[in-house]
Amino acid sequence: MPLLGPEHNAVTAYKAKHGKLGGRKATVEEPSDRVVTDAARTASIVQDTVLQKVDGLRTELARYVGLLQTVNDPEAVEAEVASVAAAQEEIRQVLEAAEQDIQKARDEAEQKAAAAKAEADKRVEEAQKAAARRSWRRRPRSR
Numbered sequence: 577m578p579l580l581g582p583e584h585n586a587v588t589a590y591k592a593k594h595g596k597l598g599g600r601k602a603t604v605e606e607p608s609d610r611v612v613t614d615a616a617r618t619a620s621i622v623q624d625t626v627l628q629k630v631d632g633l634r635t636e637l638a639r640y641v642g643l644l645q646t647v648n649d650p651e652a653v654e655a656e657v658a659s660v661a662a663a664q665e666e667i668r669q670v671l672e673a674a675e676q677d678i679q680k681a682r683d684e685a686e687q688k689a690a691a692a693k694a695e696a697d698k699r700v701e702e703a704q705k706a707a708a709r710r711s712w713r714r715r716p717r718s719r
Contacts, residue, residue: 646652
């Protein structure tokens with residue numbers, strides 16, 4: 577008579593060691609005395625999924641390695657800094673040209689306003705002189 581009972585054998589020892597007895601796994605999986613066959617069946621079922629995920633990880637890993645190489649590439653960093661500096665210089669030049677155009681337009685407007693004011697003042701003066709002459713002519717002369 578065995579000391580541990582008739583239900584204890586190599587298969588139950590393997591399942592106990594790998595946590596396959598009791599708990600949720602034992603209720604989900606059908607109990608079998610063929611652990612190697614069960615493992616082979618499960619491996620063949622998930623093999624395609626695992627290979628797809630590994631291929632996906634290879635692709636992502638290559639992409640991430642490329643990104644890290646770019647980040648750590650001093651020439652790439654230098655090129656980007658130079659590009660930003662060139663863009664800033666271009667913006668500065670555009671702003672400077674716009675400021676010059678605005679100042680030129682302002683100066684022209686002030687000149688036109690001064691010329692218009694001078695013309696208006698001249699016409700007002702002429703109108704006042706003409707009005708004064710008319711009123712002088714209308715005055716009765718004393719005799």
